[in-house]
Amino acid sequence: MQDSSVSTVYRNVIDDVIARVKSDFVQEGVDEVVLDELRVLWETKLQQSGVLEPEMSPAQPDTSIHPPPQILPLPSFLSSYPSNHHNGGIPQQDGSDDPPEKDKGGEAEKEDNLSDVSSDSEKDEECDNVVIAQFEKVSRTKNKWKCQLKDGIINIDGRDYLFNRASGEMQF
Amino acid sequence: MTLLTLYRTSKIGDCLAEALDEMITQEKIPGDLGMKVMAEFDAAIYKALEKDVTTKTFFKGHLDSYRYCDQVWTMVMSDTTFRMETASPGGSTKGTEVKADKIKLVCVDERLWQQPQK
Numbered sequence: 082m083q084d085s086s087v088s089t090v091y092r093n094v095i096d097d098v099i100a101r102v103k104s105d106f107v108q109e110g111v112d113e114v115v116l117d118e119l120r121v122l123w124e125t126k127l128q129q130s131g132v133l134e135p136e137m138s139p140a141q142p143d144t145s146i147h148p149p150p151q152i153l154p155l156p157s158f159l160s161s162y163p164s165n166h167h168n169g170g171i172p173q174q175d176g177s178d179d180p181p182e183k184d185k186g187g188e189a190e191k192e193d194n195l196s197d198v199s200s201d202s203e204k205d206e207e208c209d210n211v212v213i214a215q216f217e218k219v220s221r222t223k224n225k226w227k228c229q230l231k232d233g234i235i236n237i238d239g240r241d242y243l244f245n246r247a248s249g250e251m252q253f
Numbered sequence: 254m255t256l257l258t259l260y261r262t263s264k265i266g267d268c269l270a271e272a273l274d275e276m277i278t279q280e281k282i283p284g285d286l287g288m289k290v291m292a293e294f295d296a297a298i299y300k301a302l303e304k305d306v307t308t309k310t311f312f313k314g315h316l317d318s319y320r321y322c323d324q325v326w327t328m329v330m331s332d333t334t335f336r337m338e339t340a341s342p343g344g345s346t347k348g349t350e351v352k353a354d355k356i357k358l359v360c361v362d363e364r365l366w367q368q369p370q371k
Contacts, residue, residue: 089305090301090302090305090306091265093301093305094265094294094297094298094301097293097297097300097301098269098290098293098294098297101293101296101297102286102289102290102293105286105289105290106286109283109286111281111282111283111286115276115281115282118276118281119272119273119276119282119290122272122275122276123268123269123272126268126271126272127264127265127268130264130267130268132264132265209355209356209357210353210354210355210356210357211262211356211357211358211359212356212357212358212359212360213259213260213262213263213359213360214358214359214360214361215259215360215361215362215363215365215366216326216360216361216362216363217363219321219326219360226316226319228326228358228360230360231302231303231363232299232302232303232306232363233302233310234260234263234302235310235335235351235356236263236264237335237351237352237353237356238353241263241264241265242308242310242335242337242349242351243302243306243308244302244306244308244309244310244337245302245303245306245307245308245309246309246310247309247310247311247312248310248311248312249311249312249313249314250312250313251313251314251315251316251328251330251333252314252315252316253315253316253319
């Protein structure tokens with residue numbers, strides 16, 4: 082029994098925000114239906130994000146006998162992804178040779194590569210485990226660090242955990 | 254990043270921003286009203302963590318790197334164990350332990366919140 086489970090806290094936050102902006106919506110002449118739509122959209126996205134504890138979703142019998150109900154087809158852009166090889170198909174990874182910028186690979190292709198790189202790194206960033214918090218005190222003695230934190234959100238393996246206060250010890 | 258917008262990077266903040274984005278694009282919500290909703294979220298999530306959450310957490314791990322800039326600590330830790338303890342009204346304590354191979358800590362100075370904004 083956890084009175085302050087993540088889903089309860091998040092539900093309260095959603096309720097709170099919707100209540101706080103209600104008068105602003107009225108003032109701007111935006112229909113209340115739109116505000117409801119915003120709430121539903123927010124809640125749906127949060128459910129789908131998987132940060133909430135499993136108890137929130139309707140209980141499913143945990144039988145691994147059944148195969149997954151459906152296998153999603155690969156997005157079409159994935160199948161065309163590794164198609165732009167330079168250097169006659171030999172991947173060049175040491176970078177010691179001249180980059181084949183001028184003769185091979187037109188402008189459009191270069192742009193493609195750049196956008197691939199940036200979206201990849203964004204994804205990496207997102208699946209990292211993260212703690213967001215405020216610090217009260219961070220101190221260090223030799224290689225031992227101590228922190229006092231408050232009001233934090235921990236995201237580990239896609240799940241959220243909340244804390245009011247936290248203290249930590251780390252070795253550098 | 255200021256303290257006020259710190260929690261926008263959380264998943265719940267991210268979901269709200271996405272929802273607002275969609276509805277602003279569809280011209281159902283004017284942009285400045287969207288900004289207002291985000292600002293109210295900043296206040297609401299802070300209040301919830303301060304008032305509704307009772308969990309205390311202890312963590313231990315290895316500090317790989319650290320940076321302090323503009324009153325923000327960013328630390329990367331590895332092999333970190335988090336022990337979370339929530340006291341229930343009955344007096345018993347519920348504990349959970351979670352491990353992370355690698356985790357990034359982003360902490361803003363709490364005193365920033367008390368400073369007048371804008």
